Amino acid sequence: MPQLFLAVLTALSATVLLHACGGGNGDPTNSATVSAYVTDDLGDYDSVEFTINTVQLRHTGGRTCEIIHEPLAIDAAELGHDQIVERVDTTMCEAGPYNRLHVELGEDVTLRRTINGQPTTDQCKFVSYYDDNSDRPNRLSCANGVCSVDITGAINLVAQSHEHVALDADLKEFTVDFATTPCEVTLKLSPLHADDKLSVGYRTSLSGYVSDLDETYDHFVLTVDGGTYTVQYAGVTDQSGIDTLLGRAAADRLKTKVRCQTIDNGTTPPTCTAQSVATQTLKTITVKAKGNVSALDSSLQTFTLGYGGTTLLVNYTKATELGKLEGVLADDATAEVTLYGFDLDYFLAREVEVTAGSGGN
Known part of the structure; x- marks a missing residue:
């Protein structure tokens, strides 16, 4: 089985990027800004859908910081096909060491496959997981449709620095038991470095609200959680009526997602260059x-x-x-x-x- 990545756990792959800098939470010199992302690698499934309810950084001594605050529906297979790292949330956290990620995800997972040319949908349940210290699966703790898991691993947030932490759910050890009803899913979880995904060409996806649309020069401002970006979209060549769509998004304040081919952090605000690529499954702007x-x-x-x-x-x-x-x-x-x-x-x-x-x- 191939491997899926999802920033900050997405039961198929998680990638939590941590950007540390000053500000917030009491002492500005003793806090870090944590941005959570989701992504994955190519998979055999046409679609792997589930929900992340919350993700927290935790320490045995009591320090906690919630880095994904609201339920997030994920199609892991689509992200992998287009090699997307999707930014989810940005949070100010107290600087210092954390020793685990606490993840709560919806118990239900929907798998879509093509078998002999026919689409097939399976409604499954998450039941267990592997971690780096186990040869046998650990049973997930599930109640009322929500499963929780604590992933151990050192995460150190240094004030006024830039940290990248990732959590990987490895689909090489992602298994589905179709003999049970409903089918049961087991996944592998382990920490890794988010830079591993970004350095091999994964694109970043941003979600926010459109303003200052300039149809003549093909750019607009996207306000996301934690800041703004200038989006250049002249390279989006496969979406008819994109100006009309963006105009409606701005007028009605509709949530807009942009997949950036590159991000230039040397401009103020940073510039996202949105661009169509030859084989992409997902559209650049939705x-x-x-x-x-x-x-x-x-x-x-x-x-x-x-x-x-x-x-x-x-x-x-x-x-x-x-x-x-x-x-x-x-x-x-x-x-x-x-x-x-x-x-x-x-x-x-x-x-x-x-x-x-x-x-x-």
Whole structure:
């Protein structure tokens, strides 16, 4: 089996990048800024989906710092296919030694494979894990749909310095027992250096909100947790109507994700150069919107999404092609869409997840 990486545990691979500098939490000279990222390596699965609920740095003496604060849904296989390191969160932590990562993740994991040309979906459960000190799997502690695990390893945050720490979940020892119902998943967890991924060409993904859009010179400001970036997107050549999509993201304050081919930290603010690459599965820039479905036309694969007193027209043909239509679409359902472009009056969706209502779960 191949190996998956996920920054800060994502039960398939974790990469926690720690950027230490002064500021916050009492004494500014005795704190570190911790940025958490997720990524993975290529896998045999078309999709490996699960949720990280929280990640904390901990020390036996009582020092703790939460570095992922909110539930984060991950498709580990997609990140690996496009070699993405996804920045998740930025937090001020007390400088000093920590000796473990405490991770809580959703018990459910969805595996999608292609078998004999046919797509197959398996709804599995995380049950156990390996660490560097065990030859046999350790049982995960799971209750009420949440599993917790403590990963031992020295993590030292030095004030006013730059630290990189990673946690790897190795899919070479990622196993699935399909003989049980539901199927049971075991993974391998161990710490490593995040630089190992960045140094071999993995791109960084940033999520935030668009402002100061300049369609003439193809740039905008992206405000993320912990700061801002200037995004240059002239190199995004495979997304029709990208200016219209970005304009809507700015006007409606929709969460926008940008995959940076390079980041120049020598500018103020840092500059992310967004660029299409030949074989990428994921789009360089995507925008999320969540609202109520109406005027559904299943034959044309279109609907109207209403949110915040406004509406937008959605074409979800690409989501269907990619197998990224989750749940049953219906009028009055609530759905979250991931948009990548605009064409002929419709915003183009590559993912649609029905979350509530007539077609919800």
